[in-house]
Amino acid sequence: MSDTLSYLAYGLRIRADMPxxxxxxxxxxxxxxxxxxxxxxxxxxxxxxxxxxxCGHFSSAPQExxxxxEDVGLFLVxxxxxxxxxxSGGLDERAFRLFALGPVLxxxxxxxxxxxxxxxxxxxxxxxxxxxxxxxxxxxxTAAALHARGHALVADDVAVVQAEEGHPVIFxxxxxxxxxxxxxxxxxxxxxxxxxxxxxxxxxxxxxxxxFSPAPLPLKRIYVLDKGSSAEILPLRPQEALGELVRHTYGxxxxxxxxxxxxxxxxxxxxxxxxxxxxESLSQLPRLVRLVEEDLAxxx
Numbered sequence: 001m002s003d004t005l006s007y008l009a010y011g012l013r014i015r016a017d018m019p020x021x022x023x024x025x026x027x028x029x030x031x032x033x034x035x036x037x038x039x040x041x042x043x044x045x046x047x048x049x050x051x052x053x054x055c056g057h058f059s060s061a062p063q064e065x066x067x068x069x070e071d072v073g074l075f076l077v078x079x080x081x082x083x084x085x086x087x088s089g090g091l092d093e094r095a096f097r098l099f100a101l102g103p104v105l106x107x108x109x110x111x112x113x114x115x116x117x118x119x120x121x122x123x124x125x126x127x128x129x130x131x132x133x134x135x136x137x138x139x140x141x142t143a144a145a146l147h148a149r150g151h152a153l154v155a156d157d158v159a160v161v162q163a164e165e166g167h168p169v170i171f172x173x174x175x176x177x178x179x180x181x182x183x184x185x186x187x188x189x190x191x192x193x194x195x196x197x198x199x200x201x202x203x204x205x206x207x208x209x210x211x212f213s214p215a216p217l218p219l220k221r222i223y224v225l226d227k228g229s230s231a232e233i234l235p236l237r238p239q240e241a242l243g244e245l246v247r248h249t250y251g252x253x254x255x256x257x258x259x260x261x262x263x264x265x266x267x268x269x270x271x272x273x274x275x276x277x278x279x280e281s282l283s284q285l286p287r288l289v290r291l292v293e294e295d296l297a298x299x300x
Contacts, residue, residue, distance in 0.1 A: 004016060004017055004037075004039075005017075005018075005019060005020070005025075006025070006026040007020055007023035007024060007025055007026055008023065008024045008025075008026050008214070009023050009024070009101075009105070009172075009173060009174045010105075010109060010114070010160050010171045010172070010173060011160075011171040011172075011216065012035070012036050013026060013035045013036070014035075014036045014037075014038060015035060015036070015037050015038070016037075016038040016039070017038065017039045017040050018038070018040075018093070018096075019093075020038075020097060020100075020101065022097060022101055022174050022175075022176045022205070023101070023174045024174060024175065024209075024212075024214060035081065036080075036081050036082075036083070036108060037081065037082050037083065038083045038085065038100065039082075039083070039084060039085070040084075040085055040086070040087075041076075041084040041085070041086060042086055043066075043074050043076055043084060043086040046066070046068075046074065055068055055069045055070060056068055057103075057107070063078060063079045063080065063111050064076070064077070064078050064079075065077045065078075065107050065111070067099070067103060067104055067107065069088075069099060070088060071088060071092075071095065072087070072088060072092070072095050072096060072099055073085060073086050073087035073088040073091075073096070074086045074088070075099070075100070075104045077104060077107045077108050077111065078111075079111065080108055080109075080111035080112035080113075081108075081112075083100065083104060083105075083108060085100065092199060094195065094196065094197065094198060094199060095198050095199065095200075098197050098198050101174070102157070102158070103251070105158075106158055106250055106251060107251075109158075109160060110251075114160050114162065115160070115161050115162060115249075115260075115263045116158055116159065116160055116161075116249065116250035116251075117130065117132060117158075117159045117161060117245065117248055117249060117250055118132065118133075118135075118139075118157065118158070118159075118248045118249070118250045118251075119131055119132045119133075119139060119155070119157075119158075119159040119222075119248065120139040120140050120142070120143035120155060120156045120157060120159070120177075121143065121153075121154035121155045121156075121159050121170050122143050122146045122147060122151040122152065122153055122154055123151055123152040123153075123154055123213040123217060124146070124151050124220070124221075124293075124296050125220040125221060125296045125299065126218075126220065127217045127218040127219060127220035128154045128169075128170040128213070128217040128218065128219050128220060129220060129221045129222075129223065129292075129296065130159055130161075130170070130219065130221070130222045130223065131143055131223050131225055131276070132222060132223070132224045132225065132244060132245075132248045133224060133225035133226070133248070134248075137225045137226070137227075138225055138278060139156075139157070139225060140156050140157065140177050140178055140179055140183075141179060141180075141183040141186075141282070141285065142223075142225065142276075142278075142285075142288065142289070142292075143156060143177065144177050144179055144183065144187055144206065145187060145285050145286070145288070145289045146289055146292065146293075147177070147208055147211055148187055148188075149289060149293075150211065151211070152208075152211045152212055152213040153175060153177065153208040153211060153212050153213065154170055154172050154173070154212075154213045154217060155170065155171075155172060155173035155174075156173060156176060156177050156178060156208075157173075157178065158173060158250055159173070159250075160173070161219060161267060163263075163266060163267075166270070167218055167219075167270055168218070168219040168266070168267050168270055168271060169216045169217060169218050169219060170216065170217050170218075170219050171216050172212070172213055172214055172215065172216065172217075175207060175208040175209040175212035176205055176206065176207060176208060177205075177206045177208055178197050178203050178204070178205060178206075179191075179203065179204055179206055180202060180203055180204075181202055181204065182282060183282065184204060184206065186282040186283070186285055187285075189206065191204050194206055219267070219270075219271050220271070220296075220299075221271065221272055221273075221274065221295075221296065221299065222241075222245075222267075222271055222272070222273040222274070223273075223274050223275075223276040223292065224236065224241075224244045224248075224273065224274070224275050224276060225276050225278060226275055226276065226277050226278070227277070227278065227279075227280060228277025228278060228279065229277075229279070230277070230279065231277060231278055231279065231284060231287050231288045231291050232277045232291070233274050233275070233276055233277070233291060233292075233295050234274065234275040234277065235272075235274055235275075236273045236274060236275055238268055238269075240273075241268045241273035242264055242265060242268050244273065245264040245267060245268065245273075246260075246261070246264055249264075272299070274295070276288075276291075276292070
């Protein structure tokens with residue numbers, strides 16, 4: 001593996017045949033429990049279910065998943081430790097990294113038995129705070145606004161939660177936020193100076209390397225983002241909170257199984273879950289952030 005590059009993400013050492021600048025480079029051999037390999041390889045005899053629609057996800061075995069995007073290529077994820085990539089035609093490195101570090105890596109984490117939520121997380125209240133919600137509801141934008149006020153980023157879009165000694169902890173993802181231009185403008189950034197996550201999308205990649213939490217943190221609070229006429233925070237009953245965790249499990253992985261339900265229930269039993277209502281106007285974002293900080297201060 002002397003010709004490979006070494007990185008850290010989600011508590012794992014990741015060795016790659018190609019640069020992954022979004023990830024934290026590993027400077028020593030310490031600090032990661034196990035190893036994942038991302039490499040180029042030729043994938044033949046493909047299941048027709050993978051390629052016939054131009055994109056898709058097909059599981060050929062319990063620990064073997066194919067993911068295919070026509071303009072990017074084919075990924076094979078095996079045994080929670082091996083990702084093989086067979087590119088389609090000319091390789092666009094940004095598009096490759098967008099998929100490899102998003103849905104492909106999430107499939108690998110699922111193979112390892114990790115519990116994942118579709119959420120962004122920041123460091124606060126002597127731990128980590130999660131923001132759950134549907135696509136486009138403002139998870140990354142809210143995390144970015146708190147990050148701009150000095151709170152370290154823990155994860156964006158995919159949050160890995162594991163129970164340690166009876167209390168849930170969040171494993172750090174990697175130091176990058178994916179934001180739409182209008183959100184960046186509201187935060188005082190120039191989107192034209194930031195790279196696109198995908199050549200076909202306007203969403204930009206904003207580095208958070210200057211304020212990133214590299215160590216696992218105890219989960220202190222969960223906010224479920226929702227639309228409202230004004231910014232407010234409301235408590236959720238345990239049954240409502242449980243339903244939100246089930247609904248926002250990343251990719252619906254394992255939803256409906258008894259182990260998944262029990263994991264959701266154990267988190268709800270240990271961590272307060274609140275509804276965070278917000279107006280759609282980005283001009284109200286500072287008010288929303290202050291509201292969150294005040295709520296965290298009161299609970300502390």
